[in-house]
Amino acid sequence: MKTNKMYxxxxxxxEDVPVPRVQQPTDxxxxxxxxxxxxxxxxxxxxxxxxxxxxxxxxxHEVLGRIEELGEDVTGxxxxxxxxxxxFYADNTCPHCQExxxxxxxxxxxxxxxxxxxxxxxQAQGSMFKLPDEIEDDxxxxxxxxxxxxVYGTGYHAAVMGGVNENTTVTVIGDGAVGLLAVLSAKxxxxxxxxxxxxxxxxxxxxxxxxxxxVVAERGEEGIAKVRELTNGEGTHVVLECVGLMPAxxxxxxxxxxxxxxxxxxxxxxxxxxxxxxxxxxxxxxxxGPAPTRAYMDExxxxxxxxxxxxxxxxxxxxxxxxxxxxxxxxxxxEALKVLIRP
Ligand SMILES: [Zn+2]
Numbered sequence: 001m002k003t004n005k006m007y008x009x010x011x012x013x014x015e016d017v018p019v020p021r022v023q024q025p026t027d028x029x030x031x032x033x034x035x036x037x038x039x040x041x042x043x044x045x046x047x048x049x050x051x052x053x054x055x056x057x058x059x060x061h062e063v064l065g066r067i068e069e070l071g072e073d074v075t076g077x078x079x080x081x082x083x084x085x086x087x088f089y090a091d092n093t094c095p096h097c098q099e100x101x102x103x104x105x106x107x108x109x110x111x112x113x114x115x116x117x118x119x120x121x122x123q124a125q126g127s128m129f130k131l132p133d134e135i136e137d138d139x140x141x142x143x144x145x146x147x148x149x150x151v152y153g154t155g156y157h158a159a160v161m162g163g164v165n166e167n168t169t170v171t172v173i174g175d176g177a178v179g180l181l182a183v184l185s186a187k188x189x190x191x192x193x194x195x196x197x198x199x200x201x202x203x204x205x206x207x208x209x210x211x212x213x214x215v216v217a218e219r220g221e222e223g224i225a226k227v228r229e230l231t232n233g234e235g236t237h238v239v240l241e242c243v244g245l246m247p248a249x250x251x252x253x254x255x256x257x258x259x260x261x262x263x264x265x266x267x268x269x270x271x272x273x274x275x276x277x278x279x280x281x282x283x284x285x286x287x288x289g290p291a292p293t294r295a296y297m298d299e300x301x302x303x304x305x306x307x308x309x310x311x312x313x314x315x316x317x318x319x320x321x322x323x324x325x326x327x328x329x330x331x332x333x334x335e336a337l338k339v340l341i342r343p
Contacts, residue, residue: 002343003116004324005056009048012059012325020113020120025073026091028124030065030083033137034146035114036315037327037339038062038087039176040267045328059324060114060341061087062149063121064142067128074124082135083128085121086294087111087150092126102126102292115324117343129297132305143312143340144304147181151338152300152311153293154265155181155242159189160296161287162238162263166190171227171235171255172212174242175203177314177338178265180210182240184311187211188303195227195236197251203337206313220247224254231257238263241288246270256284264288315340 001019006012020029041059048057064084067077077083090097090105097105105123113119121127131145144152155178164170170186172179175198186194187210196212197219198204204215216226228235235257241248244266252262253274265288275286303309317336319327320343327339 001117002321003113004059004321006044006048006059007053007056008050009044009046012045012328013056014322014324015056019118022069022071023120024122025071026123026125027071028067028074028077028121028128029069030063030085030119030121031068032063032065032114032117032119032343033082034064034142035060035119035341035343036062036146037115037324037331037341038150039178039331039338041328042332045332058113058116060116060119061111062146062151063111063114063119064146064149065119066137068118071124077128077130082131084131084145084148084297085111085127085129086153086297088290088293089121089123089127090294091123092294097126100292100295102294103290115321115341117321127294129294141304141312143315144310145312146340147311147314148293148297148300148304150291150293151177151314152181152184153296154178154291155183155240156185156188156296156300157291157293158182158240158242158263158265158288159185162240162261164189164191164238166192168238169193169231169236169257170238170240171195171197172207172240172242173197173248173251174266175200175207176242179240179242180207180314181311182242182265183207183212184210184309186240188309193236195230197223197227200334219251221254223251227255235260237261240265242266244268246273249273253279253284258282258284261285261287265291314338318342
């Protein structure tokens, strides 16, 4: 089968490898119907050293597919079922999973190998989320259903952890797929004022369609001043930080209202942040982390099925497996917001 592997920064190759098989009774194998390239795939695309993965790293952690093979311990599914899998597989039974923290699963781990014809799923029982039988492989809902794996669930997690509701004003930092879906999520949870901070007009335009009431293109001190101008100088109750870089954290601290919450879902590319006196003195809460997207699937599915919400609009380019290396280049150059892969 065809798969995509990364060998070092900037080097993604299409290769022919054996189809994966079930290895443990708790596994499954899916025939991939749709997968995608994630913004986080761009971190190794920039930084991976050639010695880190001598045989190449199988790429792709967001997957929707049909069950090809089932381990003997996996029950309640049949071959051919259409399922979506979270970016972090989990047993969905351990103490952390039972409380909804599937990204802390004691038997969990990151999915990989989704940018291929077939993919191996560990902990299949707890990870696979069955989609309605009537959905065909060419359904227009497929892109939105795929966002349940990562980007929609991650944007929603930011909003939930931030405590967004009809009484909170919200700033979203970042106009990538997660930031735009954090806007959609804040709107879904009732927020009436949603300020989107982002510089790419075609992206922030989609953010406005998703529910952003204001767009601030400025960054740093200028961006902070602009948000404060829009909020009587007070800042917003909630900041959804969907970038993960220090300047985004600093902007978050600058635009959050006293007593407010900064909710982070951009994986922090820093280890130290200013959380001292100024932060403490204003009663700021810092929360967020890797999104347990499996735990949100039941809740987020109905709006997609009935057409109320279309988070799949974040995919602006569709490619086959042979074009995935080009897809990385296009996302890296910001020619593509998010690349959908249809094997
Ligand atoms: Zn677990």
